[in-house]
Structure formats: C-alpha cells, structure tokens
Amino acid sequence: MSFTIAIIGRPNVGKSTLFNRLVGQKLALVDDEPGVTRDRREGEARLGDLAFTVIDTAGLDEGRKGSLTARMQEQTEAAIGLADALMFVIDARAGLTPTDRAFADFARRANKPVVLIANKAEGKHGELGAMESYALGLGDPVEVSAEHGEGMGELYDALRKLMPEPADEEVTDEDIDAEEGGLQRPIRVAIVGRPNAGKSTLINHLLGEERLLTSPEAGTTRDSISVEVKWKEREFRIFDTAGLRRRSRIEEKLEKLSVADALRAVRFAEVVVLMLDAQNRFEEQDLRIADLIEREGRAIVIAVNKWDLVEAKPGQITALRRDADHWLPQVAGAPIVAVSGLMGEGIDRLMAAIVEAYAIWNKRVPTAALNRWFEQAVDANPPPAVSGRRLKLNYITQTKARPPSFVLFCSRADAVPQSYLRYLVNSMREVFGLPGTPIRITLREKANPFAHKRKRLS
Structure with a gap:
C-alpha cells in the first residue's frame, strides 16, 4: 500500500x-x-x-x-x-x-x-x-x-x-505468471454530459460512498476527478467531468478551465459515457457532445439518467433506441441504457455496455473476410461515375483498431463521394458487428505503373 x-x-x-x-x-x-x-x-x-x-x-x-x-x-x-x-x-x-x-x-x-x-x-x-x-x-x-x-x-x-524505508519486494512465481499472461489494465471511462445530468451521483452509487460532491446546483463538479471502480472482476478508471454547456454561455474563466479539463478527459478516455437527462434528452448540446466524442474516435455509450422520474409505458426503450439512431447517425447502434444514478437502477446494464463497447472499439477484422465483404458491397451498389468517368475501388485493409481504421485503395480518391463512404461504413457495421463505434476510412490512390511512360511520351 x-x-x-x-x-x-x-x-x-x-x-x-x-x-x-x-x-x-x-x-x-x-x-x-x-x-x-x-x-x-x-x-x-x-x-x-x-x-x-x-x-x-x-x-x-x-x-x-x-x-x-x-x-x-x-x-x-x-x-x-x-x-x-x-x-x-x-x-x-x-x-x-x-x-x-x-x-x-x-x-x-x-x-x-x-x-x-x-x-x-x-x-x-x-x-x-x-x-x-x-x-x-x-x-x-x-x-x-x-x-x-x-x-x-x-x-x-x-x-x-x-516515510518508511522501502521494503525489498520479493518477486514471486505468481507475479511472473501474471506479467507473462498480460494482466488487464483498467478501462479508462469518461462520464460527460450537460450540467446537472447526474454524473457524480451515478459514480457515487458505483463506489457505494459519497466520494464526489453532488448538488441540485448545476456546475458543482469542476475538476475531472478519477476514481477506481471494480465490477465483476474487471477494473475501471472512471473520470467524472464538469458539465459541458454551449460555448456562447461560458463566460467565467474558471468554467472555461473546467470545460478544457473535461475535454482532456474525453481525449484520454477509451470509452465515453454520454449522460442524458431522461426528461430533456437529445437536446442540441447533447448532439454536439456526441459529435465531439465521435471526432475524437472514442467508443461511446449513451446513458439516459433519472429514468425513475419517467412515467412507465410499454415500448419506451425501443423508442429510445429509435430516437438515438435518428439523432446520432454518426454512431448508429451505440448502446443506450436507461439508468437512475440516485436509485442505482440499470448500473449493471451500463457497466456491461461499457465492456462491450470497449471490445468493439478494439476489434480487428481479418483482411480476407474484409475484402470478401468489400467485393459484395461494391457489386451490390457500385460507386457513381464522376464527370463521366467510372471510379475504380481496388481493395481495403484494416490499419489499426481503437477505433477501427481502414485504408481503401482506389483511383481518384478526391472524387469518391462522402455518401458512398457512409454506405460502406453502415454496411461494415452491420456485417462485422461494429455498432456505435467510430469507423475511419482513409482513401489512398493506387500508384499508376504507366505514369512514367506518359511523361516520356510527352
């Protein structure tokens, strides 16, 4: 210790x-x-x-x-x-x-x-x-x-x-086995949202103690505070952050510092939980925060808090799913969980969704399977001709995970429409099980082996 x-x-x-x-x-x-x-x-x-x-x-x-x-x-x-x-x-x-x-x-x-x-x-x-x-x-x-x-x-x-003198630590066989086996390090999770969405209350329930200050007054949290949480033998480092308001409403220097600290927590997180208020969900600022998370390439989980205040009706979770996909198409299929930080409802579902989102964010697709899908996707919906010339899409490969990132080799990379890339991303999500996670496709032109001959002729 x-x-x-x-x-x-x-x-x-x-x-x-x-x-x-x-x-x-x-x-x-x-x-x-x-x-x-x-x-x-x-x-x-x-x-x-x-x-x-x-x-x-x-x-x-x-x-x-x-x-x-x-x-x-x-x-x-x-x-x-x-x-x-x-x-x-x-x-x-x-x-x-x-x-x-x-x-x-x-x-x-x-x-x-x-x-x-x-x-x-x-x-x-x-x-x-x-x-x-x-x-x-x-x-x-x-x-x-x-x-x-x-x-x-x-x-x-x-x-x-x-301070006590440091004791010489004896390395045991168990320590060596654990190191060779690759111990799981904590998943870094940032909880973000508008002020007073209940972020600190949720984390306090996870910890089982009043570790973080909570108040009905918006803006209670200022620093991004990190806490260690263990759930079903899995360790998490969870960052509570200051509420994010529209830039035009931020006047005080201190709030600017708090917001900068929250944004830094998002950049260093692996999974970001976007917390919405169940009674005022999918407001403009919520959509802006979701867009920021996607641009930063973090795995996203949507938590609808204060669900205990919503009148129970059949089909509400289905409606939530439909609304999330409508308002947040850039992270279509992102897990959405109804929770109550105050009452402790839905906490297990939220933690399971975080683990699943983290696994998808780390996913790699074999190149052979990727190109089989790619060939079928292009055959089913060929790219449009631009200025009367057909676009040629050669092949695709995954360059990295976290988030899943791909390079598509083609002719005339600058002419491939964004709408066609969205078609490929949505098809990839469905076929390879990549719901919600940001997907990056970079276009790269294949070298023309006859280019030098053209120069000689001219």
Missing part, C-alpha cells in the same frame, strides 16, 4: 499548485479565485526517489450544515482519514490568519504527522510570513514556492523523515 499524504489548508494558499508540482502534471485546476477545488483528487507523486500518493483537497472553510461548503469540508475530512500524513499549507505572503490558527488545531487533532509548508515564500514578504508560522506549534516550516519549484529539496528532507 502506497504512503498517502493529504494537502490541507484554507482556500487559495496554493494547495493545487503544490499537488500539480508533485505529480508532475497539471491535473488540478488552478485559479486566483478561492474555492476552485471542491472534490478530493488523488495522484501518484514523485519527489527525488520518494514515491507516494498525494491527495489535493478543498480549502478548509466553515459552512452551515448541509451546504456545499460543509460538504466540501466533509470530503477534506475523509481525505485526512485516508492519509498517513498531512501537509498543512499556509500563504507566507499573507501571513498567519485566524483561520490558519483554527485549522492548525484541527490538523493537530487528526493525530497524524504534519509537515508545515509556508508556500509563496519567495521574497522578503514571504520570509516574514514563514517566520510567523512558528506560532502554530507544528514545528519548523518548510519554505517553498510551489509555482516556481523552489524549496523542493527541503520538502524532500521533511517527507523522507516521515
């Missing part, structure tokens, strides 16, 4: 900047506005030869019971409970505040080793604030600048004293 350290402190002291510095990536959103971080975010940190898990938390702040602020603090308290040690961060430029003193007592009561970090300690004002921090009674402060990477050597020394 990895040594775990939680970064705590009042809002806007630089906790997320320090988190990003330790994990070596800009995973957590950073902005001058206080309270950007709401959920707790975990990452694998390295500092010199030290490797540990670090948890970024919401700023410690007081809020009335049941409020969003209070629930943010509950997430922070949960992170403290999971941690082996704490990094208590203060803003050295601002100096000590009454809130720092109150939460220093809170950190002390946690009965965990605490490293006091005076962040933003560069310059004369930073030095004075760091000196003030001795009054907290948490030991010598480690003066750092998380933004500029200063003081990391001193932080290494402080953490080295807390």
